[in-house]
Amino acid sequence: MRTRPLKVALLGCGVVGSEVARIMTTHADDLTARIGAPVELAGIAVRRPEKVRAGIPAELITTDATALVKRGDIDVVIEVIGGIEPARGLITTAFEHGASVVSANKALVAADGAALHAAAEKHSADLYYEAAVAGAIPLVRPLRESLAGDKVNRVLGIVNGTTNFILDKMDTTGAGYSEALDEATALGYAEADPTADVEGFDAAAKAAILAGIAFHTRVTMDDVHREGLTEVTAADIASAKRMGCTVKLLAICERAADGASVTARVHPAMIPLTHPLASVREAYNAVFVEAEAAGQLMFYGPGAGGSPTASAVLGDLVAVCRNKLAGATGPGESAYTALPVSPMGEVVTRYHISLDVADKPGVLAQVATVFAEHGVSIDTVRQQGKGGGTSHSNVVESGGEADLVVVTHRATDAALSSTVGALRELDTVRGVVSIMRVEGE
Amino acid sequence: MRTRPLKVALLGCGVVGSEVARIMTTHADDLTARIGAPVELAGIAVRRPEKVRAGIPAELITTDATALVKRGDIDVVIEVIGGIEPARGLITTAFEHGASVVSANKALVAADGAALHAAAEKHSADLYYEAAVAGAIPLVRPLRESLAGDKVNRVLGIVNGTTNFILDKMDTTGAGYSEALDEATALGYAEADPTADVEGFDAAAKAAILAGIAFHTRVTMDDVHREGLTEVTAADIASAKRMGCTVKLLAICERAADGASVTARVHPAMIPLTHPLASVREAYNAVFVEAEAAGQLMFYGPGAGGSPTASAVLGDLVAVCRNKLAGATGPGESAYTALPVSPMGEVVTRYHISLDVADKPGVLAQVATVFAEHGVSIDTVRQQGKGGGTSHSNVVESGGEADLVVVTHRATDAALSSTVGALRELDTVRGVVSIMRVEGE
Structure with missing residues (x-):
């Protein structure tokens, strides 16, 4: 086993960062055994150095995150600042200085993942971000x-x-x-x-x-x-x-x-x-x-919280450190299918539409005609009087006001939108109360 | 991307093996893109070569599994035979000839995982077995x-x-x-x-x-x-x-x-x-x-089945192939804690005990005394007459026969066993109908 420690820079010491630092200290022996070399917290960049941080050595604290990632002896940078900048600039600088990066930053990865992956690949570094999606849940x-x-x-x-x-x-x-x-x-x-x-x-x-x-x-x-x-x-x-x-x-x-x-x-x-x-x-x-x-x-x-998110960060830390020791990198971006992302209008699903209608003869026929004209097939219709009474399957058309609930078969979002637009034009439809998709069937 | 293919030997072509072969053929392009090199099915060892196998080239079939893993050009051996031998011998031979191994063999890994891991490590090879536990579920x-x-x-x-x-x-x-x-x-x-x-x-x-x-x-x-x-x-x-x-x-x-x-x-x-x-x-x-x-x-x-198990095998295949290309190995056995495994008697949990008792005054007191003497604390007691009637909390002691259900607080399995032994000695206990542990609370 290698005895020279891998050096880790921690960017951010809030709810997640402080928990990462705590576990790195209290579970140092386990991490060493699992990685095959000791890991050492070499510096922690924070915005408010004056804040009291129990169990964290004051000499590790710095406000100069850029200098920390540029030190040259840092093997892994853990970024738990969040947001686009300065996180993006710091991660890029980290790659340029030979470090791999573990991030919990969903906003940044979602906005600019391709560029970050490219930077990691260019410098033969890893970019891992298990913590960015659903906290501790391995996804x-x-x-x-x-x-x-x-x-x-x-x-x-x-x-x-x-x-x-x-x-x-x-x-x-x-x-x-x-x-x-x-x-x-x-x-x-x-x-x-x-x-x-x-x-x-x-x-x-x-x-x-x-x-x-x-x-x-x-x-x-x-x-x-x-x-x-x-x-x-x-x-x-x-x-x-x-x-x-x-x-x-x-x-x-x-x-x-x-x-x-x-x-x-x-x-x-x-x-x-x-x-x-x-x-x-x-x-x-x-x-x-x-x-x-x-x-x-x-x-x-648990999808959030300091400890669960720290667990995901540290799992990535172990993987990235193991890769460093092996002189390898883990799986990078895989975007080879280059599939286009279709607009919402092309999504096909079912819909639950609640309408405020005049409760008189002919309403259901009018509504059903509008659905048919737009190619949206109706699965069930339910009318409930304003008093809360419900009659299934057959709409009771008895005068006054009523809620008409229509559940459709599968249709495109575009077809549904046109249908709803046309429904709003009907004199007998006083309002479209709600539209909700039905999934998971 | 490397164009020379990684060569894969498949040991076993039953429910799982045939599905592995099918997916390797139909999804070859995806596997190539994800691995960074093509993978080629170089041979399939089976017991019954005469069996018709749709979509599987006859020239790949062999009955000599040992010769297949000894070929020297095989990068990865997939073992889906199951059982201890010949699987163990073939896997060991595979390592000796420079191949990494993906196995779905729970019995073998559970019986002899340490020796297999040691053999893999000695030959700088990988041993992966995601499919051995709960099929496709990543665990x-x-x-x-x-x-x-x-x-x-x-x-x-x-x-x-x-x-x-x-x-x-x-x-x-x-x-x-x-x-x-x-x-x-x-x-x-x-x-x-x-x-x-x-x-x-x-x-x-x-x-x-x-x-x-x-x-x-x-x-x-x-x-x-x-x-x-x-x-x-x-x-x-x-x-x-x-x-x-x-x-x-x-x-x-x-x-x-x-x-x-x-x-x-x-x-x-x-x-x-x-x-x-x-x-x-x-x-x-x-x-x-x-x-x-x-x-x-x-x-x-899904914890079993050809396709789900094949999914797990192929996920491992991609990882092992990537490691091969990087000249690295994945995480091997991690047994550094060397914690002893305690016997069942030391397990602490709760128990649900159903007793067939004489339904007369004093039974509950006798039973409760036995639990107390063995240090097992009772949480709830319920008596139900043989007719199926139930009375909660208070035992109705009315003569005849009854089932007495006792749910304990947490106790060691050893204490519970002694308690049950003593209960069997009581004249008023006609039988211990069932003992079941209560978990997940």
Whole structure:
């Protein structure tokens, strides 16, 4: 075993970074045995050096991250700063100075993964980022390596814990969105500004990364269709329940049936209660993968948090250090299929549409005609009076107001959009209350 | 990219082998792109050369497996024969002739993994066996690599599809064991001789492999306490339901609380319906992993079958080929902790004991005294009359016969065994109907 230590620079010492530093210290012997050489924390770049950091030697702290990655004796740089800059510049500089990089930065990898991978390859360095997608859940490695001999056709995941917590609360307590968000904020599951989570930006970055790895092509954040969950109502959740479903914010990456293109999207969707993703509670994450030979796999665990994310970072650290010792690099970017990413309009799925209609004879015929004219086939129709009564299958047309719920067969998003546009033009349709996709069937 | 192909020898061409050959042919371009060089199937060793094998070139078929692995131009040997010999001899010969090995052979790895790893290391070759544990579900790689920076404390898994199918049938239909086994056999889930599955041998081999990898120590098949499910009755399942539980055949690998030893066992156990493993249906497998930093992870998917197993084999093939091209080897055996495996008597868990007792005053006091004398603390007691009536908490002591169900707090298996021995001596206890462990709480 080599006794000269591998030197590690840590960029960022917040929730994740401090946990990485702690485990590197307390589990040093295990890491040494698993890597085949000791690893030494050689420097920690922080913004606020004055902050008290228990257990972290003060002499390691620096505010000059650039100087740290330029030192020349650093073998591995761990980047847990997040965001695009200065992370991108520091990672690039690290590669130029001979270091490999372990990153937890989903936003950066989703925005600029190709350039980062190219820089790593140019300098014969590794770029690993298991922690960027769903915290401690092994996903990047299974998709990149375990399924390297298979063909992945679909990835369906709950990859944002904040939104899953909110939807789970709405589902179990009947609370509205604002109320559930307040609880998530109070319990620390949602940040003061929850935009990145509730508008789906965080999940979209993960969807881009997963789609790229799963389909061996390039997918960036901009390719991902994104809808948040701010408009999901208690009525939507109740309507999902009536269908034997629950509502989840899903990241969905699919290979088209002809194999010639892929799609990636993030939006709330109804999934059947019998689907393994339906039982993912609270802030847990889970990703369902469909591969040609392997069949249906699911990976489940905590999707965020200091310790789980640190676990993923350190798993990558061990791999990257082992590669360094062997004079090799791990699997880099695999984008050889170069499949185009189709726009949302070409996505094919089912839809649950809730309409506020005049409750009088002929309404159903009008609505059904509009669906037919746009080539969208109806699976079931359900009318419920404003008083909450429900009649299945046959719409009771008795005057007054009613909600008409239409569930379609599979249709393109473009066809559905045209249908909804035409429905809005009908005098008897007072409003389109909600449109939600139905997945996982 | 290298154009000279890597040569692969396939040992065995049954359900898994034929699927490996098929995918290597149909997905050759993908494999080439992912490996960085073409792979060529250079020979297939079979026992029955006369068998018709669609899509497999006849000139590749040989009955001389030894000559095939000795050819000298073989880069990777894929072993899907199963069993100890001739697989062990062929793998050793392969290493001696410069090949790396991908195996799906759980029995061999569990029995003799240390010697095989040593042979691989001696010849700077790889030994990969993702397919040996739970088919397509990535487990070996996540435990060995993704969690390499973490400390795994517990692995709890459903790793045998046949027995899960049987227990699932018993649970959902109320069928007895024989009836459920017959259905499993009819549907092809159980073999004509189901011993390896129903007596827990298959699961025990997987438990040994999982424990070794998870705890970085050596665990062989002989170290694993093993109980099959042949004695599980419809009454046990019904009793589990009354407790809000279901019965699963679990492989359980645990690090002792003091960290100084490990245990590995396979037996039927009750788990709460709220546990993620409880909802694993039919022949699916799932493994629940508890790690210090990562928290609770679960991996779910098909645990057997030609295609899923081939997917795992081919993922390993890609990794081993990449290592070959880089002149490196992947992570080998990691057994540095050298933790002893404690006997079953030291395992600590909870127990559900069903007793056939005389239904008269004083029985409960006698039974409770026996538990207390052996240091086993009782959590709940429930009596149910032979007519099926149940009274909770308080035992109705009314003469005649009754079943007395005792659920204990955590105790060692040794203490529980002594308790049960003493209970059998009581005049008022006519029989110990069943003893089942309660896990996953």
